[in-house]
Amino acid sequence: MQGSALADPLSRILTVALVLTLLSVALFIIAGTLSALLGRLDRAALAVGTAGSLLACAVGLAGSVMALMDGGAETVASSWRLPIGAISMGIDPLSAFFCLCIFLVCGLGALFGAGYLRRGWLGRRRLAPALAFFNVLAASMVGVALARDGVLFLLAWEAMSLSSFFLVTFEGDRPETRRAGLVYLIASHLGLVPLIVLFVLLGGATGSFDFAAILAAGAPSALVATTCFLLALAGFGLKAGFWPLHAWLPEAHPAAPSHVSAVMSGVMIKLGIYGLLRTLTFLGEPPEWWGFVVIVVGIVSGVGGVLHALAQHDLKRLLAYHSVENIGIIALGVGLGIVGRANGNTTLSFLGFGGALLHVLNHGLFKGLLFQGAGSVAHATGTRDIDSLGGLLRRMPVTGTTFLVGSAAISGLPPFNGFVSELLIYVGAFVGAVELPASSALWTLAVVPALALIGGLASACFVKAFGVVFLGEPRTPAAAAAHEAGPSMRWAMLLGAGLCVLIGVVPLVALRLVEAPAFALSGAAALPEGVVDVLSAVAGIALALGVLVAVLAGLRWALLRGRDIRQAATWGCGYEAPTARMQYTAASFADPILAPSESIFDRHVHAEGLVGYFPVAASHRRHLGDMAADRVLAPGVDALLSVFRRIDFLQQGGVPRYLVWVLLTVVVLLVWQLGAF
Amino acid sequence: MFDVAVHITLLVLMPLPMLGLINRVKSIAAGRKGPPLLQPLYDVVKLLQKGAVYSRTTTWIFVAGPIVTLASAILAALIVPLASTTSPFGFPADVFVFAYLLGVGRFFTMAAALDTGSAFEGMGASREAAFAALAEPALFLALMIVCVPADSACFGDAFSAIPAAGGLLRHPGLLLAALALGVVLLAETSRIPVDDPNTHLELTMIHEVMVLDHSGPDFAFIQIGYALKFFALGAVLVHLVLPIPATGWMAPVLFVAGQAGVAITVGIIESVMARLRLSRVPQFLIGACVVAAVGVLVLFTGGRP
Amino acid sequence: MSLDADLLLLLVIGIDLFIGSTGRLGARIRACALQGLVLAALPLAIQGTGVLTGGERVLHTVLAVLATFLLKAVAIPYFLLRAMRQSGVAREAEPEHSLHLSLLLCAVLVGLSFWIGAVMLPPPEAGSSPLGVPAGLATLLVGLYLTVGGRTELTQVIGYLVLENGVFVIGQRVLGEFPLVVELGVLLDVLVAVMLMAVLVAFGHRPEGGSAGDGAATPAGGAR
Known part of the structure; x- marks a missing residue:
């Protein structure tokens, strides 16, 4: 496959593109390693890490744009052999497009991060880990997009989850950040389970995890295809943040440093979409x-x-x-x-x-x-x-x-x-x-009013x-x-x-x-x-x-030229002593929209004060519980826990008890095996 | 070329007098003589000649608000066909662009309101945001009812297909679309029963309170933009209800009569109804969405013509 | 077949949605009366002038129309309004924010009945309105929802009336004519039920489970 790809003159551009993107992965890894090695030299780590990311992004951007413009599909089997088999990487328009997004957003993120980390954290915290893991995150995201077999895909996927976990816990001394990190780690690994099953199912038919082999084997049967689709929807949907699997997202993204939030929200969750689209190509x-x-x-x-x-x-x-x-x-x-x-x-x-x-x-x-x-x-x-x-x-x-x-x-x-x-x-x-x-x-057609409603509400939210x-x-x-x-x-x-x-x-x-x-x-x-x-x-x-x-x-400028333009206070409808605290707040702004949805969402209102004719202090807080977390996930977890509690008696911590279980298992297996023969 | 000339002429001449007509209808219903039909025009001319006062709190957003709002309203009014089934700026899928252009104007009006730091203007912006978001699906569904049978999401094609399908009375889905669009018109242009343009209490206003601090040419821009928005939405409604021919002298006559009908209807509604309690408005708008959705169902049940 | 029938059936759906979305008892009862009026006019719209020239069935149809009108549009609403006034139950049937949900639910029921009408049942024979079955089903389902979800006896009875109107529309579509016997039987049942209810409400013998502030639901977020 390697040889033929290089021999074909039409795909030479694509080969160059693949080499460039792989080079950018290497650059990310080198920059990350160097900044990790620089350890205590924060300024040097910052300079090396940022410069490396920017260079890698520039190189990779060139590569992915070339691949997109060329339009062909290419896979190059690498010579990298692991005990689990050969792993291969390749580039096609879909990969190239997601690579383009990764390089753009990561490049801007690295540029922003340089200033953000230097101004915000220099001298207060070791910067090397943040830079190293940022580069590893970028490299592993590109790896996910370029992977052409299930094993490499999952390895890169896992590297992506772990590196972003370490970035989320950058401010790990704050309890809420630690909690967010924990939620994120658990969610990522829960999401991995359906994906492993998915690739086992996909690879099961051909005995190979190689994407080319899976494609060559043709579309799986309807039942397998549907199972694969649902597994992909769950596993990739969790990373992408589909409702109600999004519950980790509002915890983890705010906890990370802002340039990392930008990358996580901007591209990392999109790789869930990439995974879903890639899986669809296998399913006929x-x-x-x-x-x-x-x-x-x-x-x-x-x-x-x-x-x-x-x-x-x-x-x-x-x-x-x-x-x-x-x-x-x-x-x-x-x-x-x-x-x-x-x-x-x-x-x-x-x-x-x-x-x-x-x-x-x-x-x-x-x-x-x-x-x-x-x-x-x-x-x-x-x-x-x-x-x-x-x-x-x-x-x-x-x-x-x-x-x-x-x-x-x-x-x-x-x-x-x-x-x-x-x-x-x-x-x-x-x-x-x-x-x-x-x-x-x-x-x-249902998409039209839904999108209109989403657009109207988003507009309200961003105003x-x-x-x-x-x-x-x-x-x-x-x-x-x-x-x-x-x-x-x-x-x-x-x-x-x-x-x-x-x-x-x-x-x-x-x-x-x-x-x-x-x-x-x-x-x-x-x-x-x-x-x-x-x-x-x-x-x-x-x-x-x-x-x-x-x-x-x-026109306005021309009209107002030479006329009387005055500065005054904002019209307070007759009230002469307004303070800044009297301005409309975000909570009040959202109220007319949230009030009609009260019958659907749980709104918790904590109000106190305003008693008597001359109230002194008053407070009013509103908080909208996450419906998915409170009504879907929490009851689900409770149900699971109650099942586990039922079988809790199995695990008592006493060795004799465990020996009994082992013995029983052996007996059951023997009976089963003998019975089968 | 002639069509474009007619379009521009109508665009320049009609919007402000339409507001005057509404006021006149309301005055007559209240037993008063009422201001002249051209009063809104006189007001705008006067405002354009004035200086301006700016709050010390405001930034460039406050200045940009009226300009962007007016610009987007002009574009929206250039997209909708008026006395014809073509328009200067018509193109495939222009109905979506039309709706979003109104959204641009709204976004900047609300931002300019928040720029003053006034609680009243924030209140107005917040209500506008809520009601507009609920009106949006109704608007899109109503437009879909018109566009799907015509196989084109372009106002011109959609409108020219209406008479062929037998017009409003042969087409129950279209009737519901017109109903929903009427509600959207009232909500988007802040008329009774959603908002009362004549109220004098800031606490109960929506549109008026958002523009409290604007003065002089800025305020004139806002008034013109508002009139254009009313005019453009009214034009869509007219095309739904009246079969406006593609060309000929009947087209402008019918169109002007239709727009006058819209203004008179709004005036009558404002004379006989009170505004809804604010907490009831969402129900009114959700109702419009549901009506439009039933219209879509009827359209598909009856077999697409 | 005729546009009039289509429009009348649309009006029936519209009234369903209105009843589902308004909290005022009086408005609900009046809407019910209007629906009764529409139902009485329905056979006229469908059969057109045939009603008057159809030979022996003329009397039959005219009587049925009259009976429907008198019972559904006049008598039952009258009893309900009287009961409402005499008992002094709160005019607001539901708290306001639950009305949004109620309206959306009714919309979903309408959608469902269109779906059933289009997918589950054979297409209507040529010449009859495609809206007949969806409108009838929608009315039936909304009525069922109002009956089950009503908080007071009055709202439940209104729901029952709407349900019965749905049966009426479907019967008319399926049998293709005025199902006089069935219809009158059910109608009389309803009439008895309504009068019984009116007596109960008016004299304060409210059955168990319907007491304790049910009627006095406060409109949430109301006073602005």
Whole structure:
């Protein structure tokens, strides 16, 4: 296989691309090892680790873009032989696309992290582990995307989980961080169980874990395929954060340092989507109901995620819940893709998968940007509590403006990138509604109002987050004393925001990036009719919006020139002594939305005070319990525990008792074996 | 070219007088003579000639809010066909872009409201966010009912398919779509029973309270943007209810009559109804979503034409 | 077959949703009366002028329409309204936030009945409205939900009435004509039940389980 691949002139570009991406993995590992070895020399470790990551990202980015533009599929068996068999790595459009996301988000994360770690933690904590594990995380993510056999895939998957665990517990001396780390570790390993079973099932037919062999063996039987699909949905869904398996996500992501949260939320959870898509390629033509299941998962994750996000007071926790929402949007796209595949409708399939993939990239960009913004706010003020902030736009103009771009993008508003991918999914759902028979059409049409609701709620949530944190007056002295982030942090955020605008304004470039993997997934041979028209029109609308805003701004300037412009206090409706604490808070802002959903969610309200005519002190706290954790997972765990308690008597700690069990087992086995003969 | 000229003319001339017409209907219903039809226009012209006062709390967001809102409303109004079944900016899948352009305007209006740091404006923004989020699915479902039978998510194609399908009365799904869209129109443009544009108590306002601190040209931009939004949503409703021909002199006449009908209907609703208690508004909007969803079901049950 | 029938059936669904979404007892009862009126008009819409020229069945149909109108749109709602006023039960049947859930649930039931109508049952014969079975099923299911989920006797009886309306619509669709005998029998049962209930409510003999603040459900988050 090795020889033939190199001999074929058409795939030479691809081979170079693979070499470049592998080189970037090596660079990540070298940089990580070096920064670990530098140990106590924090500054040196920071410099080496960051420079290594940036170099690796640049090299890998070049490689993955080459592979995407080439469009072919390539697998190179490595000469690396382990006791478990040969392991192979390769690159195809799907891998290349996820590599592209990884390199982009990790590069921006490393750039941001350099400033974040230096300003926030230098001298207070050893930086070497953070840098080393960051590089290992990046390398293992690329490894997951490039792996071409089950064993390597799971090894890289595990390396990814463990390295990110060590990053989550960076501030391990805080009890809540330790708890978050523990939750994350347990969740990751629970998620591994279905994946091991999945690969055993897939490999069982051929006796090999090699992806090429699995593909060559053809589609498994319907029962095996369905089992595999459900296992993949559970295992990869847990990493991706599908509702109700997301419960670890809002714990773990806020605990990590912000540039790591950006990478975890921006790309690491997307590898769950990658795994799901990769598994789908092994399972032959999917039945339609898989798509319906994924659509329902997407709707529930999207709406559930954004409603929980609205209730959060912690900026990073809010963003973590938005990851659940966006994974839901991606799942909507994937579901549409599967439905299209099952019906042989390549237009629907292309739009669904293409929209989902583009949203993977877009979410990586804007979520990375937003987590970085949250990180610089936390760094500048020492708190992540939204309700103790305010007025930061004046104090941190770059952070504030880029956070605004990220907020508009995540709300799916034109002319930013989130809109482009959501539009592809909308159009896909519409195509499904028009072209499929009524029973399928209603499922795809359900995506439209769901996405509209998610978009409206996300917009509400980010007006809240941006408005309460960055606008108005500072609510605490800490917020008033905030300062702008350092240069490398600013550059990382500006670059991220720039990419968000770029994709929104020139969506055809983005389409070019997702084209090859979407072709591979959907089986479409050419771009569906009209997609280019729609996206060109979006570019036109973005341009027109820009021109109109410029014209109107000019008009306003011309009108106001030479006129009386005064500064005054905000109109308080007659009240003359307002304080900053009287501003509307995030909790009040979200109340009209959460109140109607009270019958579905558990809202805990703790109110005290306001007694008598002259109340002195009062407090009011609201807290929305995580519905999945409280109502689905906790009862499930309780049920499991009660089962275990039943069989608790087996384990008493006395050696004689255990000897009895051993003896009994031997007897039972003997009887069974003898009986069989 | 002629169509574009008609479109622009209507866009320039109609939106503000429509608001005047609503006020006139309300005045007549209350037994008053009422302000002239062109009063909103006079107000805007006056505001454009004034200076401005800015709160010391505000940032550039406060200035950007009205500009972005107006820009997105203009674009939205250029996308919807008016007295024709084509529009200057029509393109495939423009219905989704239309809805999201309104969303852009809303986002920046709310951000500008929060920029003042006033609790009242925060209150308005919060209500706007909640009600808009609930109105969004109804809007999309209603648009789907119109677009799916036409095989095109473009306003022009969808509208031109309506008369062929027999119009509103031959098409029960369309009736429900019009109903849901009517509710969305009332909610999105902050009319009774969702919001009372004439209220004088900041605590009960939604739209008005968000723009309390804007003055001068900024406030004029907001008023024009609001009128355009009302006009654009009204235009969609008119096309659902009246079969506007693609060309000919009947088209502008019918369209203007239809828009006047929308304004008069809103005026009558505002005269005979009180606003809903705020905690009841979500039920009203969820009801609109459900009505639109039933419309989709009816559409698919009846066999797509 | 005729648009009028389609519109009337849509109105029936709309009334179901309204009853499911309003907390006011009076509004629910009036909506029930309106539904009765629509049901009485339904055979006229379906058979059109045939009602008047159909020979021996004319009398039959006209009588049935009249009876339906008198019972469903006048008599029963009248008793219910009287009972409500005399007993002084709270006008609000449900706390407000549970109404969102109730409306969504009713919407799901409507969707379900469309699905059953489209998938489980044979397609309607040419010429009859495709909405008949879904509308009837939706009414039946919403009525069932209201009967089971009602907190007071009054809400339960309203639910029962709605359920019965659903049976009426389905019967009409399935039998293709006015199922007079069945219908009148059920109607009389309902009438007796309603009068019994009215007497019970009005004279304060509330059965076990229906007491203790059930009627006095406070609207949550109300006073703003």
